[in-house]
Amino acid sequence: MERIEHRACFGGWQDVYRHDSAVLGCTMNFAVYLPSQAEKARLPVLYWLSGLTCTEQNFITKAGVQRYAAEHGVIVVAPDTSPRGEGVADDPAYDLGQGAGFYLNATQQPWAAHYRMHDYVAEELPALIEAGFPANGVRGISGHSMGGHGALTIALRQPGRYRSVSAFAPIVAPAQVPWGEKAFAAYLGPDRADWARYDATELLKTATERLPLLVDQGQADEFLAVQLKPELLREACAKADHPLTLRLHPGYDHSYYFVASFIGEHMAWHVRAMKG
Amino acid sequence: MERIEHRACFGGWQDVYRHDSAVLGCTMNFAVYLPSQAEKARLPVLYWLSGLTCTEQNFITKAGVQRYAAEHGVIVVAPDTSPRGEGVADDPAYDLGQGAGFYLNATQQPWAAHYRMHDYVAEELPALIEAGFPANGVRGISGHSMGGHGALTIALRQPGRYRSVSAFAPIVAPAQVPWGEKAFAAYLGPDRADWARYDATELLKTATERLPLLVDQGQADEFLAVQLKPELLREACAKADHPLTLRLHPGYDHSYYFVASFIGEHMAWHVRAMKG
Numbered sequence: 001m002e003r004i005e006h007r008a009c010f011g012g013w014q015d016v017y018r019h020d021s022a023v024l025g026c027t028m029n030f031a032v033y034l035p036s037q038a039e040k041a042r043l044p045v046l047y048w049l050s051g052l053t054c055t056e057q058n059f060i061t062k063a064g065v066q067r068y069a070a071e072h073g074v075i076v077v078a079p080d081t082s083p084r085g086e087g088v089a090d091d092p093a094y095d096l097g098q099g100a101g102f103y104l105n106a107t108q109q110p111w112a113a114h115y116r117m118h119d120y121v122a123e124e125l126p127a128l129i130e131a132g133f134p135a136n137g138v139r140g141i142s143g144h145s146m147g148g149h150g151a152l153t154i155a156l157r158q159p160g161r162y163r164s165v166s167a168f169a170p171i172v173a174p175a176q177v178p179w180g181e182k183a184f185a186a187y188l189g190p191d192r193a194d195w196a197r198y199d200a201t202e203l204l205k206t207a208t209e210r211l212p213l214l215v216d217q218g219q220a221d222e223f224l225a226v227q228l229k230p231e232l233l234r235e236a237c238a239k240a241d242h243p244l245t246l247r248l249h250p251g252y253d254h255s256y257y258f259v260a261s262f263i264g265e266h267m268a269w270h271v272r273a274m275k276g
Numbered sequence: 277m278e279r280i281e282h283r284a285c286f287g288g289w290q291d292v293y294r295h296d297s298a299v300l301g302c303t304m305n306f307a308v309y310l311p312s313q314a315e316k317a318r319l320p321v322l323y324w325l326s327g328l329t330c331t332e333q334n335f336i337t338k339a340g341v342q343r344y345a346a347e348h349g350v351i352v353v354a355p356d357t358s359p360r361g362e363g364v365a366d367d368p369a370y371d372l373g374q375g376a377g378f379y380l381n382a383t384q385q386p387w388a389a390h391y392r393m394h395d396y397v398a399e400e401l402p403a404l405i406e407a408g409f410p411a412n413g414v415r416g417i418s419g420h421s422m423g424g425h426g427a428l429t430i431a432l433r434q435p436g437r438y439r440s441v442s443a444f445a446p447i448v449a450p451a452q453v454p455w456g457e458k459a460f461a462a463y464l465g466p467d468r469a470d471w472a473r474y475d476a477t478e479l480l481k482t483a484t485e486r487l488p489l490l491v492d493q494g495q496a497d498e499f500l501a502v503q504l505k506p507e508l509l510r511e512a513c514a515k516a517d518h519p520l521t522l523r524l525h526p527g528y529d530h531s532y533y534f535v536a537s538f539i540g541e542h543m544a545w546h547v548r549a550m551k552g
Contacts, residue, residue, distance in 0.1 A: 008496065008527035010537045064340035064536065220284065251284035260340065261286045 001132060004029070010070035011036040014060055023116050023124040024083040030125065031056040032133060033066050037073035042136035044163070044274035045129055046267070048078040049121065049143030049150040052179075053099045056080045059144075062256035068267035074274070077129055079121060081146070083114035095179055096186055102174070103150030104198045106187035115187055118198075122154050122161065140164040140270035144259055145223070149174055152200040152213065159209035164273035166214035166266045168259050169221055172233035173201040179227050201236035212243040214269050216262050218252025277408060280305070286346035287312040290336055299392050299400040300359040306401065307332040308409060309342050313349035318412035320439070320550035321405055322543070324354040325397065325419030325426040328455075329375045332356045335420075338532035344543035350550070353405055355397060357422070359390035371455055372462055378450070379426030380474045382463035391463055394474075398430050398437065416440035416546035420535055421499070425450055428476040428489065435485035440549035442490035442542045444535050445497055448509035449477040455503050477512035488519040490545050492538050494528025 005016035012035040021028045037043060046069070048059050059065065059078045069076045082088075082101030089110040091097035106115035129135050141162050143151035148170025155165035174180020175195040184195045196202035217230045224230075230246055237244035252258040281292035288311040297304045313319060322345070324335050335341065335354045345352045358364075358377030365386040367373035373387075382391035405411050417438045419427040424446025431441035450456020451471040460471045472478035493506045500506075506522055513520035528534040 007529055007531055007533040008494070008525070008537070009533040014533050061532070062337050064343065066533070066536070067340065067540075218284070249284070253283055255283055256337070257283040257285040257290050257342070260342070261284070264343075 001128070009033065010066045012038065012066065012070055014066060016056060019128065021083070021120060021124060023120045025114050026083045026085045026088055028084065028120075029056045029080055031060045031078040032129070033060065033069050033076040034133065035070040035073055035075070038075060038134045041073070042134045043073050043075050044138035044140065045075045045077055045126075045135045046270050046274075047121065047125070047139065047141045048076060049103060049141070049147030050078065050081050051143070051145030051147050052081070053094050054081050054147075055099070058256065062260065063263050064260045065263050065267065068264045072267060072271045074267065074271060075129075075133060075135055077125065079125055082117060088114045096183055100146065100183060102146060102180075102183045102187065102198070103154060104187055107194070108187060108189045111187050117150070118154065121150065122158055138163050138274045140274050142166045142168070142266055142270065143170070144168040145254065146171055146179070148215070149180075149200065153198050153203060155211055156200060156203040156207050157197070159207075162211065164270040165211055166269055168216050168262065168266075169218060169223070169228055169254055170200070170215060170233075171227060173199055173229055175199040175202065176232065177227045177229060201232050204236040204240040204242050207240060207242060210243055212245065213237065214245045214266065216247050216249060216266070218254065218258045219248050219250045220252055221254045221258075223254055277404070285309070286342045288314065288342070288346055290342060292332060295404065297359070297396060297400060299396045301390050302359045302361045302364055304360065304396075305332045305356055307336045307354040308405070309336065309345050309352040310409065311346040311349055311351070314351060314410045317349070318410045319349050319351050320414035320416065321351045321353055321402075321411045322546050322550075323397065323401070323415065323417045324352060325379060325417070325423030326354065326357050327419070327421030327423050328357070329370050330357050330423075331375070334532065338536065339539050340536045341539050341543065344540045348543060348547045350543065350547060351405075351409060351411055353401065355401055358393060364390045372459055376422065376459060378422060378456075378459045378463065378474070379430060380463055383470070384463060384465045387463050393426070394430065397426065398434055414439050414550045416550050418442045418444070418542055418546065419446070420444040421530065422447055422455070424491070425476065429474050429479060431487055432476060432479040432483050433473070435483075438487065440546040441487055442545055444492050444538070444542075445494060445499070445504055445530055446476070446491060446509075447503060449475055449505055451475040451478065452508065453503045453505060477508050480512040480516040480518050483516060483518060486519055488521065489513065490521045490542065492523050492525060492542070494530065494534045495524050495526045496528055497530045497534075499530055
């Protein structure tokens with residue numbers, strides 16, 4: 001594990017590390033923000049999953065999360081969105097292949113060799129963080145768009161593993177929308193029964209843990225009606241009697257200006273659960 | 277004037293406009309953040325000048341200023357850093373030509389036709405803002421690196437025009453450092469007497485207004501010793517008995533992580549002067 005960026009920020013350090021991932025079979029970057037409190041204490045960790053086309057850089061440069069992490073004493077970890085590199089399968093489209101891992105374990109060729117972002121985010125990365133940084137083992141998870149899908153599905157698939165979960169403009173029902181249908185068919189094959197394991201609205205049907213969900217959605221989001229469909233999450237939570245706070249924000253679009261506007265409230269939500 | 281971006285952010289709007297600049301003789305973009313208070317009242321405007329290679333985008337995507345502008349009710353305007361376009365002289369180097377206007381009025385060819393960023397920032401842009409947006413005529417100015425140089429020199433050259441001024445890692449004495457020597461020789465010619473009009477440490481010798489300067493500088497800034505030299509500003513202010521708050525921050529580099537960490541305190545500094 002090699003530190004490739006190290007920048008003072010709000011009294012702490014915004015770092016980027018590079019490491020060889022055993023799960024993904026390639027070299028990966030991840031970002032970690034260490035507030036000043038990490039010099040003296042073990043802290044909870046908020047994992048952030050980014051959306052299509054992003055790397056580990058987008059969230060740390062655009063969301064302004066460091067101010068809130070410094071205020072509350074929370075470590076923030078942001079991985080890349082897929083395996084990367086010359087030996088890793090790719091596709092020219094922005095919504096498949098590198099930059100579009102969809103936080104699942106692929107079973108189909110040519111993807112199965114490297115595309116195991118679910119296990120990377122849920123297992124390998126937390127183990128690495130908890131061994132190498134002053135983390136106290138308490139975890140929250142959040143994300144944006146494809147990363148919101150990742151946060152919801154990983155939390156729902158791993159009862160007890162996360163103390164809190166939230167999402168910005170998540171793909172709540174990938175098995176029912178074009179982005180998810182394309183990616184799931186490629187990564188998981190044609191059998192839709194296999195898709196349900198990575199669809200938040202399906203996972204809610206059998207969820208054993210009542211982990212409350214916080215979801216923010218902009219009403220001017222250009223992907224709202226076709227790809228995001230928050231009403232499907234509302235229905236699934238209502239049917240499953242699963243606690244959901246779904247907030248619809250007039251005027252907000254799909255950009256990081258939307259994420260930046262509400263990341264402070266998400267941080268407070270996670271802190272209440274992670275430190276409560 | 278055409279609005280080309282319009283994004284909800286912290287209850288207000290982060291917009292980008294395109295217009296034909298008469299001063300620069302080309303089409304220019306500028307960013308404007310309008311907090312919600314602008315719907316009902318005329319507000320002070322903080323002008324932000326960015327550094328080498330930047331456009332109007334860098335500050336609005338990376339600094340997190342919108343939160344503070346929304347909190348205090350301040351409009352924030354961020355222009356591009358030079359004239360742009362196919363008909364505008366350029367140079368392959370990052371520190372000359374497009375993206376490197378140095379906030380001066382060029383007198384030498386091939387630059388003189390378009391490179392008049394001083395007059396654009398000090399005159400044309402404020403006139404446009406005050407005619408087209410709910411601005412109350414009260415102005416502050418700040419910037420980073422080359423833009424810190426721009427903020428200091430424009431404020432010092434225009435007594436009474438700005439209520440407040442601050443800078444992050446500014447080029448305080450361009451006539452004495454490589455970035456400035458190269459740019460000033462190209463834009464202004466070989467006579468160093470002409471350079472003094474765009475050098476903050478020189479302008480302080482004859483400043484008639486005691487406008488207090490706030491300057492933040494990271495001590496791990498990779499450009500500190502060769503290009504920035506804040507000690508020259510300290511000496512010039514001491515000699516001229518000009519009020520200076522110079523803060524040196526251990527660990528901080530030249531990036532927007534540094535700007536983001538202290539932009540809230542700069543906003544508070546400007547608000548005290550602009551609304552006091």
